[in-house]
Amino acid sequence: MPSKLIQKYMREEHLPHIWCPGCSHGSFMRAVAVAVDRLGLDHDKVVFVSGIGCSSRSAGYMDFNTIHTTHGRAFAFATGIKMANPELEVILFTGDGDASAIGGNHLIHACRRNIGITTLVMNNNIYGMTGGQYSPTTPTGEFGTTAPYGNIDRDFDIAELAKAAGATFTARANTYDLNQATNLIQKAIEHKGFSLVDCLSICPSYYGRKNKKGDAVKMIQWQKEHTVSVQKAQNMTAEELQDKIVCGVLCDYDYPEYTEKYQQIIDRVRKD
Amino acid sequence: MTKVLMQGNEACVKGAIAAGMRFFAGYPITPSTEIAEGSAVELPKVGGKFIQMEDELASMAAVIGASAAGVKSMTATSGPGFSLKQENIGYASEAEIPCVIVDVQRTGPSTGMATSPSQGDVMQARWGTHGDHPIIALSPSSVEETYRLVIRAFNLSEKYMTPVIFLMDEIIGHMREGVEISNDIEVIDRKMPSEDQKENYRPYDCADGELVPALAPMGKGFYYNITGLLHGGDGFPTNDNEVTGRQVLRLMKKIEDNRADICQSESQDMDDAEIAIVCYGGTARSADEAIFQLKEKGIKVGMFRPITIWPFPEEDFLKATKNVKKILVVEHNYGQILLEVQRLAKNLPVEFLGCINGKTISPDEIIAKVEEL
Numbered sequence: 074m075p076s077k078l079i080q081k082y083m084r085e086e087h088l089p090h091i092w093c094p095g096c097s098h099g100s101f102m103r104a105v106a107v108a109v110d111r112l113g114l115d116h117d118k119v120v121f122v123s124g125i126g127c128s129s130r131s132a133g134y135m136d137f138n139t140i141h142t143t144h145g146r147a148f149a150f151a152t153g154i155k156m157a158n159p160e161l162e163v164i165l166f167t168g169d170g171d172a173s174a175i176g177g178n179h180l181i182h183a184c185r186r187n188i189g190i191t192t193l194v195m196n197n198n199i200y201g202m203t204g205g206q207y208s209p210t211t212p213t214g215e216f217g218t219t220a221p222y223g224n225i226d227r228d229f230d231i232a233e234l235a236k237a238a239g240a241t242f243t244a245r246a247n248t249y250d251l252n253q254a255t256n257l258i259q260k261a262i263e264h265k266g267f268s269l270v271d272c273l274s275i276c277p278s279y280y281g282r283k284n285k286k287g288d289a290v291k292m293i294q295w296q297k298e299h300t301v302s303v304q305k306a307q308n309m310t311a312e313e314l315q316d317k318i319v320c321g322v323l324c325d326y327d328y329p330e331y332t333e334k335y336q337q338i339i340d341r342v343r344k345d
Numbered sequence: 346m347t348k349v350l351m352q353g354n355e356a357c358v359k360g361a362i363a364a365g366m367r368f369f370a371g372y373p374i375t376p377s378t379e380i381a382e383g384s385a386v387e388l389p390k391v392g393g394k395f396i397q398m399e400d401e402l403a404s405m406a407a408v409i410g411a412s413a414a415g416v417k418s419m420t421a422t423s424g425p426g427f428s429l430k431q432e433n434i435g436y437a438s439e440a441e442i443p444c445v446i447v448d449v450q451r452t453g454p455s456t457g458m459a460t461s462p463s464q465g466d467v468m469q470a471r472w473g474t475h476g477d478h479p480i481i482a483l484s485p486s487s488v489e490e491t492y493r494l495v496i497r498a499f500n501l502s503e504k505y506m507t508p509v510i511f512l513m514d515e516i517i518g519h520m521r522e523g524v525e526i527s528n529d530i531e532v533i534d535r536k537m538p539s540e541d542q543k544e545n546y547r548p549y550d551c552a553d554g555e556l557v558p559a560l561a562p563m564g565k566g567f568y569y570n571i572t573g574l575l576h577g578g579d580g581f582p583t584n585d586n587e588v589t590g591r592q593v594l595r596l597m598k599k600i601e602d603n604r605a606d607i608c609q610s611e612s613q614d615m616d617d618a619e620i621a622i623v624c625y626g627g628t629a630r631s632a633d634e635a636i637f638q639l640k641e642k643g644i645k646v647g648m649f650r651p652i653t654i655w656p657f658p659e660e661d662f663l664k665a666t667k668n669v670k671k672i673l674v675v676e677h678n679y680g681q682i683l684l685e686v687q688r689l690a691k692n693l694p695v696e697f698l699g700c701i702n703g704k705t706i707s708p709d710e711i712i713a714k715v716e717e718l
């Protein structure tokens with residue numbers, strides 16, 4: 074018997090999902106459903122947009138208006154949707170490759186405009202869907218099917234990238250603490266302007282296997298041991314933080330939202 | 346009715362707004378830039394929106410997004426940008442999202458000659474995006490026709506839920522002519538599903554005999570999935586070959602079976618013509634003058650001008666050229682519509698006059714070529 078949450082928000086007829094056992098993309102998808110429920114959003118006004126990748130399959134499981142777009146371009150599709158109808162709550166599922174490699178240009182410009190889109194990057198440090206090639210977030214020195222001798226690229230911090238590009242809300246969540254993830258996603262949806270949550274996801278099938286990280290439980294255990302909250306990090310030395318990933322709200326400030334600014338242009342032009 | 350002097354690109358914006366365009370996303374590129382600039386000025390005046398995206402990939406994506414949310418949308422570009430838009434044009438075709446893509450053709454390949462005319466994107470308009478897909482492409486030959494035809498481009502895209510390529514060229518884009526601005530225009534809006542379809546809405550399962558789906562705009566309480574993956578009736582991806590086969594076949598058929606409605610052409614002086622000049626877009630203007638002069642010399646020559654380039658107006662072409670002895674294809678490229686004409690003309694000799702160096706094909710060149718035949 075599917076849970077109430079699934080009955081209310083997901084396309085039961087298309088479950089079970091395509092994800093591998095132990096994949097944590099589904100955990101974040103559930104966290105979004107919980108956040109939407111808690112916020113009591115108008116079901117009709119929520120649109121899920123996604124790119125291409127295992128992570129991006131999330132949109133299709135949600136029983137809303139959903140649009141699964143092309144690889145890397147979800148930000149641009151979402152921009153058109155939000156411009157066309159600013160009443161819509163636009164929530165975007167993407168992956169580390171989708172958002173920061175092929176979609177990197179669209180990501181930074183969506184941040185820069187501060188357009189009201191909530192982005193969840195399900196960041197598993199690998200191209201899962203195509204079978205384990207290195208991505209812009211694969212740590213230097215680690216392995217992928219296209220980095221058989223170790224990755225020599227430097228890796229991106231997507232939350233930092235988004236912040237630097239002008240996102241007005243950024244946060245990082247992990248698979249171990251899904252309560253925190255849900256709270257962060259909720260805050261990101263509530264935020265006016267462009268918000269992004271870097272969701273540390275796990276891909277046991279490829280990233281895990283290629284880098285001998287063990288099974289899903291081990292990978293989640295690793296996250297437990299290597300993540301600290303923003304509050305805790307404030308009292309830690311640089312040395313103590315060296316092998317830690319900081320989770321929580323990383324940046325949060327007010328700046329006029331893009332479609333509201335455009336509406337002001339319309340109002341001004343039509344008055345003249 | 347008032348007659349106004351304007352540029353082709355300007356007429357494109359005015360016509361689009363008359364057709365109901367309320368969203369434009371683009372990226373500047375010569376010789377199409379005036380369309381973006383004009384949209385930026387005009388759209389807010391009618392409550393519409395303009396956005397300059399970070400590139401053409403994004404512009405095409407934003408246009409599809411806005412249209413999926415129910416707003417008539419357009420983008421405009423030229424050669425290099427047209428190449429960048431191709432992946433998402435295929436998406437619009439597969440997901441059946443109406444939109445208009447203007448390509449003001451310039452000389453290629455590559456960066457080519459930015460300010461020089463060309464008709465080198467005719468085949469790209471047909472086959473630029475990967476996979477089997479239907480496409481509609483229209484090409485205007487005057488500023489006046491640009492205004493009227495871009496309205497038709499929107500109407501066809503809404504009627505058939507498909508991207509429409511508006512294939513202009515530098516000649517028409519930058520030409521200035523008088524345009525009759527009429528309020529008496531036909532505007533077609535996409536079909537809406539009825540409220541009672543909300544439960545278990547399956548937009549891509551068309552009713553019996555219907556080939557075009559009724560897609561509800563986002564935000565109206567019709568929940569369904571849009572994807573570029575081959576999909577079933579509810580828009581959810583599937584690997585069931587029977588379902589995917591049926592879906593793509595319907596996509597092709599909705600254009601193929603409606604050719605009579607979609608295809609437009611013009612025959613000029615064809616009744617007693619022995620030689621038919623086939624041309625379209627800006628090139629037709631030189632041919633027009635050439636035909637005038639050739640007829641003064643007593644040469645029996647006429648013009649067949651496809652206005653709908655894709656699908657090519659085959660029936661019209663065969664009818665118009667039934668009694669001619671020779672065909673001359675004049676186009677601003679190395680021979681693209683030529684292939685279509687050769688395929689259809691079968692036993693008739695088909696000659697060709699093209700241009701690939703960025704010059705304009707002059708009436709004199711056409712006259713010389715015809716006299717040589």
Ligand SMILES: Cc1ncc(C[n+]2csc(CCOP(=O)(O)OP(=O)(O)O)c2C)c(N)n1
Pocket residue numbers: 125126127128129144167168169170171172195197199200201202203208
């Ligand atoms: C234009 C284009 N290039 C390449 C691909 C192949 N492709 C599909 S998904 C993917 C990588 C997805 O990686 P990521 O965004 O990290 O998602 P994950 O599968 O890891 O969740 C690639 C390269 C594609 N679909 N489209």
Ligand code: SF4
Pocket residue numbers: 091092093095096097098127128197201202275276277278279
């Ligand atoms: S390949 Fe990796 S990312 Fe894709 S479903 Fe499997 S575990 Fe998840």
Ligand SMILES: [Mg+2]
Pocket residue numbers: 126168169170195196197198199200201208
């Ligand atoms: Mg990934």
